Amino acid sequence: MPHITYRDPNGRTHVVEVAVGLTVMEGARDNDIPGILADCGGACACSTCHVYVDPAWVERLPPQGEMEADMLEFACEPDPVRSRLTCQLRVTADMDGLVVTIPAEQA
Amino acid sequence: MRNHTAALHPERAPLGNIVIVGAGHAGTQLAASLREEGFPGPVTLISREADAPYHKPPLSKSFMKDSGAPLQPLKGERFFHDHGIELRLGAEVTGIDRAARQVILSDGTRLPYGRLVLATGASARRLTIPGAGQGGVFHLRTAGDARAMRSALSGHGRVVVIGGGFIGLEAAAMLRARGHGVEVVELAPRLLGRAVSATTAMAVADDLARQGIVVRCRAGLDRLLGNGAVSGVRLEDGTELPADMVVVGIGAAPDDGLARQCGLACEGGIVTDGMLATADPFVFAIGDCAAFPQAQLNARTRVESVQNATDQARALARTLTGRPAAYDAVPWFWSDIGALKLQIAGLAPGSDEDIPVLSATGALRAVWRLAGGRLVAVETLNDPGIHMLARRLLAAGITPDRAAMAAGDKATLKSALDAVQGALV
Numbered sequence: 001m002p003h004i005t006y007r008d009p010n011g012r013t014h015v016v017e018v019a020v021g022l023t024v025m026e027g028a029r030d031n032d033i034p035g036i037l038a039d040c041g042g043a044c045a046c047s048t049c050h051v052y053v054d055p056a057w058v059e060r061l062p063p064q065g066e067m068e069a070d071m072l073e074f075a076c077e078p079d080p081v082r083s084r085l086t087c088q089l090r091v092t093a094d095m096d097g098l099v100v101t102i103p104a105e106q107a
Numbered sequence: 108m109r110n111h112t113a114a115l116h117p118e119r120a121p122l123g124n125i126v127i128v129g130a131g132h133a134g135t136q137l138a139a140s141l142r143e144e145g146f147p148g149p150v151t152l153i154s155r156e157a158d159a160p161y162h163k164p165p166l167s168k169s170f171m172k173d174s175g176a177p178l179q180p181l182k183g184e185r186f187f188h189d190h191g192i193e194l195r196l197g198a199e200v201t202g203i204d205r206a207a208r209q210v211i212l213s214d215g216t217r218l219p220y221g222r223l224v225l226a227t228g229a230s231a232r233r234l235t236i237p238g239a240g241q242g243g244v245f246h247l248r249t250a251g252d253a254r255a256m257r258s259a260l261s262g263h264g265r266v267v268v269i270g271g272g273f274i275g276l277e278a279a280a281m282l283r284a285r286g287h288g289v290e291v292v293e294l295a296p297r298l299l300g301r302a303v304s305a306t307t308a309m310a311v312a313d314d315l316a317r318q319g320i321v322v323r324c325r326a327g328l329d330r331l332l333g334n335g336a337v338s339g340v341r342l343e344d345g346t347e348l349p350a351d352m353v354v355v356g357i358g359a360a361p362d363d364g365l366a367r368q369c370g371l372a373c374e375g376g377i378v379t380d381g382m383l384a385t386a387d388p389f390v391f392a393i394g395d396c397a398a399f400p401q402a403q404l405n406a407r408t409r410v411e412s413v414q415n416a417t418d419q420a421r422a423l424a425r426t427l428t429g430r431p432a433a434y435d436a437v438p439w440f441w442s443d444i445g446a447l448k449l450q451i452a453g454l455a456p457g458s459d460e461d462i463p464v465l466s467a468t469g470a471l472r473a474v475w476r477l478a479g480g481r482l483v484a485v486e487t488l489n490d491p492g493i494h495m496l497a498r499r500l501l502a503a504g505i506t507p508d509r510a511a512m513a514a515g516d517k518a519t520l521k522s523a524l525d526a527v528q529g530a531l532v
Binding site: 029030031032034039040041042043044045046047067070071073074075 | 143162164165179180181182183184185186189413414417441443448450489490491492495496499517521
C-alpha cells in the first residue's frame with residue numbers, strides 16, 4: 001500500500017498506509033489525523049480538506065478539476081501552486097511517498 | 108459553597124459526564140469536538156442505528172450507484188475507542204428523567220448524565236395516502252432506508268419520485284443515470300419549494316428535462332395503485348403514472364418526541380437559546396432537531412443541513428468547555444443533482460430582489476438574493492467559486508454593488524471583500 005505523509009497543524013508528522021482507491025482525505029480520516037475536517041464527506045462542497053502538497057509532488061499528481069480549482073481559489077489561505085483538496089485526490093500506486101501539509105485553519 | 112453556587116447557577120455546576128442522544132453529523136461531531144476542546148470527562152454517544160456513524164448525503168447518490176458501495180463513515184474505525192468515547196449502537200432512548208438527570212434506555216437501564224445533548228435529528232415525513240403501505244414504496248433518510256431501496260433496484264423499471272425537494276431530485280437524477288424511466292411529482296407550482304429562487308428552480312427543472320426526467324408540478328396525489336406491490340400513482344386529476352417503484356421525498360419532521368415527553372418546549376423543533384441550551388440548563392439540543400434563534404434571520408428556526416449540524420456541535424463543544432460561544436455561523440447547503448452542483452449560502456426568507464448571473468452561453472451560474480437591498484443568500488449552479496465568496500461576503504455582512512454581482516466577476520467581488528476585511532484588520 002502507498003505510504004502517505006501528513007504533517008498536521010500541531011507540527012506532528014504521520015506516515016500511514018492508504019489503500020489504492022481511497023482518497024487522501026479518507027486516508028486522514030481513517031487514521032484520525034487532525035486538521036482535515038472534510039465536513040461534506042468528499043462532495044467537493046466545503047473546502048475543509050485543504051492541504052499544501054510538497055513541492056516535489058505538485059507536478060506528479062493529476063491536475064485539479066475545475067470545481068476543485070474554483071473551491072480552492074477562495075479557500076482559507078490557498079497557495080496557487082501547492083493547494084489541493086484531499087477529497088479530490090484518489091490514491092494510486094505511484095503516490096507512494098506523497099507528502100502533504102495540513103493548514104492551521106480550514107475555511 | 109459549591110452546592111449553593113450550583114443551585115443559583117446550575118450552568119456553572121461541574122459538567123460530570125456528557126450523554127449525547129443521536130450519532131448523526133451533529134452528535135458525532137460534538138463528541139469529537141469535546142475531545143478537541145480538551146473535555147476530559149466521560150462522553151457517551153447513543154445511536155438507535157446499528158451502523159457506526161456515517162455521512163447521510165451520499166445515501167441518495169454514491170451509495171445507490173452500485174450494490175456493493177459501503178456507507179461512508181464519519182470517523183475512522185478506531186476513533187471512538189482511541190478518544191475514550193463510549194459509542195452505544197443499536198440503543199434506543201425511551202425517556203428522559205430530568206429530575207434525576209438520567210436517560211432511560213429501552214431495556215430499562217438508567218444512564219445518569221451531567222449534561223444531556225439531544226442530537227436526535229429529523230425523520231422522513233411518511234406518505235399517508237391510500238396504497239402508501241405497499242411494497243416498492245421507499246422513503247430515504249437512513250442507511251436502513253437506503254439499503255432497502257438499493258436492494259429493490261433492478262433492471263430499468265419505472266420510478267415515480269414523490270416530492271421535488273433536494274432528496275427527491277437527487278434520487279431522481281441518480282435513478283435516471285442508472286437507466287430508469289423517472290417522473291417527479293410535486294404538489295407545489297415549482298420544484299424545491301421555498302429553498303431556492305424561482306430562477307434557480309427553473310434552471311434545475313431545465314437540467315432535469317435534459318436528462319430525460321419528466322417533472323409534473325401542481326400535481327396532487329389521489330392514491331398509489333397496486334395489489335400489495337406498487338404498480339403506479341394516480342393523481343387527483345385522474346392521470347395514472349405506471350411505476351415499479353415509488354420514492355417519497357416530502358420533507359422531514361424533527362425528532363422531538365423525547366423532549367416533548369419530558370416537558371421541554373418544542374415549537375417546530377426543540378426550543379433552544381442562542382447557546383443551544385434548552386430551558387433546562389442541563390439539557391441542550393443541536394442539529395436538525397433544534398429550533399434556535401438564527402442569527403441572520405433574527406428569528407427562531409430549524410435548519411436541516413450538514414453544515415448546521417457540525418457547526419452547532421463545534422459551538423456547543425466550546426460552550427460546554429468554558430468558552431461560551433453563541434451560534435452564528437452563516438448557513439450553507441449543497442445538493443448534487445446528477446452532474447449539477449447546487450450550492451446555497453445564507454437563508455432567503457423575506458428576500459425581495461433576485462439578481463441572476465448568466466454564463467457566456469446563457470446558462471444560469473448564480474442568483475444573488477437581497478432583502479431590502481441587503482444580501483441575504485446566494486445560490487450557485489456549478490460555480491463553487493462564487494459560493495465560497497458568498498459565504499465570506501455574508502459572514503462579513505457585505506453587499507457588493509449590483510453591477511459586480513450581476514457580472515459575477517470573482518476578481519472584483521474578491522477585491523470588495525479584501526478591501527473591507529483589510530480595513531477591519
